[in-house]
Amino acid sequence: MENISQESLIQYLKGKGVLKSQKIEEALHKIKRQDFVNTNSRTEAYIDYPLGIGFGQTISQPSTVVFMLEQLNIDTGDNILDIGCGSGWQLALLAEITGPSGKVTGIEIIKDLTIKARNNISKYSFNNIQIVHGDGNKGFSLNAPYDKIVCACATKGEVPKDLLEQLRLGGKLMIPVGEGVQELLVIKKIGQDRFEKKRFPGFMFVPFVKK
Numbered sequence: 001m002e003n004i005s006q007e008s009l010i011q012y013l014k015g016k017g018v019l020k021s022q023k024i025e026e027a028l029h030k031i032k033r034q035d036f037v038n039t040n041s042r043t044e045a046y047i048d049y050p051l052g053i054g055f056g057q058t059i060s061q062p063s064t065v066v067f068m069l070e071q072l073n074i075d076t077g078d079n080i081l082d083i084g085c086g087s088g089w090q091l092a093l094l095a096e097i098t099g100p101s102g103k104v105t106g107i108e109i110i111k112d113l114t115i116k117a118r119n120n121i122s123k124y125s126f127n128n129i130q131i132v133h134g135d136g137n138k139g140f141s142l143n144a145p146y147d148k149i150v151c152a153c154a155t156k157g158e159v160p161k162d163l164l165e166q167l168r169l170g171g172k173l174m175i176p177v178g179e180g181v182q183e184l185l186v187i188k189k190i191g192q193d194r195f196e197k198k199r200f201p202g203f204m205f206v207p208f209v210k211k
Contacts, residue, residue, distance in 0.1 A: 006032060009046040009062055018063050020070055027096040033062065036089035036120050053087045055110050057206055060152055064203065065090050068174055069097070071186050071200075072148050077101040081146045081166070083136035084108060084153035084208070088117035094150070095126045105143045106131045109209045137208060139166045151175040154182050154205040164195070176205040 010028050013019035019028070034045035037059055041051045050058040068090075074080070078098045085091045085106030095104045106129065108114040114133040121129055132140055136151065137160045144166035151163075154176035163173055164187070173187040184200040 004046045018066050023097050024069050027093045031092045035123050036087040078147040080104045081149045082106045083151040088120040095129045104129050107134050107136045107140050138162045147171050149173040153208045
């Protein structure tokens with residue numbers, strides 16, 4: 001299954017019913033996953049599974065990333081926080097979808113991955129991305145409130161309170177919860193301390209790394 005093309009992956013995701021949005025499809029055409037994987041993984045860049053990027057971390061499987069992007073309903077101009085941005089692929093997709101009028105902040109706790117994400121993003125001409133080395137459990141209050149927060153790492157128990165506080169009213173947080181096979185929570189802020197939740201079972205993410 002090596003050397004599968006970018007176009008083949010996009011058609012596969014559409015056929016599977018995961019990819020529905022035209023904006024996301026256009027972003028997948030522009031942002032090449034091969035630019036965000038390790039050199040020895042490039043022939044596998046467009047296969048639908050996660051790939052190691054070093055330091056015990058992975059670049060998420062394409063169908064999972066697209067599912068998350070579809071659930072977030074990203075709008076042009078959104079202010080977005082990407083927690084555990086890893087090598088930067090999802091970060092670049094978010095920046096492309098939200099457009100020049102939006103802002104995307106990536107936060108990564110592993111310093112070497114922060115550097116890797118910056119290097120990978122520099123292959124493109126984005127002016128709406130900030131990449132921060134820090135603890136995603138605490139979010140990033142300097143750029144809050146956020147329209148969307150998305151986590152590529154799982155919390156074992158409670159959803160970090162700081163992330164809920166940094167959501168704009170009407171904003172959405174997507175976060176994996178649990179150990180082993182996890183569920184994805186989509187949390188919409190409908191009041192100061194009021195939230196609506198949707199649950200999607202059957203996912204596997206690396207856990208939050210804590211300082």
